[in-house]
Amino acid sequence: EWMSSKDIREKFLSFFEKKDHKRIKSSPLIPNDPQLMFTVAGMVPFKPIFWGKMEPTHTRITTCQKCLRTNDIENVGRTARHQTFFEMLGNFSFGDYFKEEAIELAWEFLTKELKIPEEKLWVSVYNEDPEAYDIWKDKIKIPENKLIKMGKDDNWWGPPGPSGPCGPDTEIFYDTGVTKNCPDVENCTPECDCGRFVEIWNVVFTEFYSDEEGNLEPLSRKNIDTGAGLERLTAAIQGVYSNFDTDLFQKIIKEIEKSLNVKYGENEKNDISIRIIADHSRAISFILVEGVLPSNEGRGYVLRRIIRRAVRHGNLLGTNNKFMSNIIKRVIAEMSGFYPELKEKEDFILKIVDSEEERFFETLERGLQKLEEIMKKSVDKKISGEVAFELYDTYGFPFDITKEIAEEQGFSVDRALFDDLMEQQKNRARKATGSKEYGAQNQAYEKIASQIKSTIFTGYINNIEREKL
Ligand code: ATP
Ligand code: MG
Ligand code: MG
Ligand code: MG
Numbered sequence: 017e018w019m020s021s022k023d024i025r026e027k028f029l030s031f032f033e034k035k036d037h038k039r040i041k042s043s044p045l046i047p048n049d050p051q052l053m054f055t056v057a058g059m060v061p062f063k064p065i066f067w068g069k070m071e072p073t074h075t076r077i078t079t080c081q082k083c084l085r086t087n088d089i090e091n092v093g094r095t096a097r098h099q100t101f102f103e104m105l106g107n108f109s110f111g112d113y114f115k116e117e118a119i120e121l122a123w124e125f126l127t128k129e130l131k132i133p134e135e136k137l138w139v140s141v142y143n144e145d146p147e148a149y150d151i152w153k154d155k156i157k158i159p160e161n162k163l164i165k166m167g168k169d170d171n172w173w174g175p176p177g178p179s180g181p182c183g184p185d186t187e188i189f190y191d192t193g194v195t196k197n198c199p200d201v202e203n204c205t206p207e208c209d210c211g212r213f214v215e216i217w218n219v220v221f222t223e224f225y226s227d228e229e230g231n232l233e234p235l236s237r238k239n240i241d242t243g244a245g246l247e248r249l250t251a252a253i254q255g256v257y258s259n260f261d262t263d264l265f266q267k268i269i270k271e272i273e274k275s276l277n278v279k280y281g282e283n284e285k286n287d288i289s290i291r292i293i294a295d296h297s298r299a300i301s302f303i304l305v306e307g308v309l310p311s312n313e314g315r316g317y318v319l320r321r322i323i324r325r326a327v328r329h330g331n332l333l334g335t336n337n338k339f340m341s342n343i344i345k346r347v348i349a350e351m352s353g354f355y356p357e358l359k360e361k362e363d364f365i366l367k368i369v370d371s372e373e374e375r376f377f378e379t380l381e382r383g384l385q386k387l388e389e390i391m392k393k394s395v396d397k398k399i400s401g402e403v404a405f406e407l408y409d410t411y412g413f414p415f416d417i418t419k420e421i422a423e424e425q426g427f428s429v430d431r432a433l434f435d436d437l438m439e440q441q442k443n444r445a446r447k448a449t450g451s452k453e454y455g456a457q458n459q460a461y462e463k464i465a466s467q468i469k470s471t472i473f474t475g476y477i478n479n480i481e482r483e484k485l
Contacts, residue, residue: 032078051177058106066181075112093291096258101299103246111237142171142184217244289329296326383411401433
């Protein structure tokens with residue numbers, strides 16, 4: 017049965033409300049957490065509770081959390097199921113229910129509420145967790161050929177950041193039935209990375225604390241942390257293989273087709289660029305809405321990289337002119353129903369994207385020429401750290417862009433030296449200005465931010481603090 021992503025999100029949250037969970041709003045993408053640059057999972061706002069540093073007033077919570085993962089950036093556009101920005105649905109238990117109920121709840125939601133046929137679901141458990149295995153086998157009665165034991169790389173979650181709460185997990189996979197990329201269809205299971213099986217839900221038994229060396233200690237409570245990607249669930253329910261073919265992306269992709277005069281689904285190379293622009297436009301909007309400005313460090317640099325990467329893919333699709341604003345407007349129109357802050361900060365978001373885009377287009381062409389020349393002359397298919405740094409410093413190419421272009425032509429880039437040169441430059445700048453952020457452009461961005469009155473940012477305040485759980 018077809019359902020909109022909006023319905024699926026709401027069904028999830030109200031299902032868990034019916035099961036005595038308190039629904040709370042997404043916390044910001046920028047966590048109040050010195051260990052993390054962005055909120056990478058639904059559990060991040062609750063780290064202090066899991067950790068035992070803060071007492072919960074509700075022991076059952078459900079959220080739809082805005083997440084951002086930069087570690088997936090190279091997958092974006094190339095796999096059917098990775099975004100940088102995505103929404104993670106979750107239910108959490110702080111010392112309340114544990115393995116059995118968590119598994120039963122997830123199963124009930126998927127098979128009864130969403131009515132996913134049981135035969136389409138497969139499960140993995142941590143190979144040293146016989147308890148979880150038996151719950152699936154004896155209580156849920158999942159056939160044992162669809163219950164896979166895997167190691168720590170796959171079935172252990174966390175800690176997010178260098179230390180913190182973590183534990184073994186169990187993952188639920190949806191069988192798309194798509195076997196065209198499978199080298200061994202007969203023996204294909206979720207362990208195969210051909211893309212047939214999509215991990216839709218991870219149920220984590222958060223019962224340990226890991227220190228920076230990886231030493232484990234039991235936490236004071238046994239907790240549950242689950243995460244189900246809204247985009248992936250929606251793809252499964254809407255019967256499409258790729259997250260980008262769900263209603264979450266369709267109108268954004270339509271807008272890209274229109275603005276850039278291209279057609280989605282005609283050739284893979286263009287499709288990758290279209291998907292990258294679609295993904296990055298969402299990420300850009302959600303990072304900017306929290307008041308981060310493009311810069312050369314930290315979160316601002318992640319934002320800059322994402323904007324420039326999107327612009328470069330627009331350029332690959334044939335444009336030399338600014339194109340992002342219509343796409344960003346479409347993202348805001350699509351997403352502000354659930355995230356009204358986007359609409360409130362629309363002017364600000366558009367202004368910043370526009371100036372960053374303009375600035376990058378000024379140097380993009382020359383930078384590309386420079387890189388072409390260097391690759392033509394090269395005999396060893398290597399790009400030195402100095403060249404990568406020059407491309408960054410003079411033409412505004414973040415490392416990722418140089419690397420992406422180089423790799424398309426079979427070149428590699430010297431990252432270590434690039435990083436060194438970056439570090440040296442930052443140190444010089446710090447000495448020169450006495451501050452971490454610098455540069456005229458940044459002052460210009462700050463001016464835009466201060467001119468737009470609605471720009472009172474509420475980032476950094478965790479919703480668990482706001483609601484005083
Ligand atoms: P994968 O193995 O596919 O990269 P993961 O194991 O890294 O996923 P988790 O950390 O377990 O993912 O996150 C919980 C859930 O969030 C996943 O089961 C998936 O539904 C969703 N999810 C994770 N990463 C992404 C992403 N980059 N884009 C969209 N959804 C994601
Ligand atoms: Mg992953
Ligand atoms: Mg996984
Ligand atoms: Mg997982």
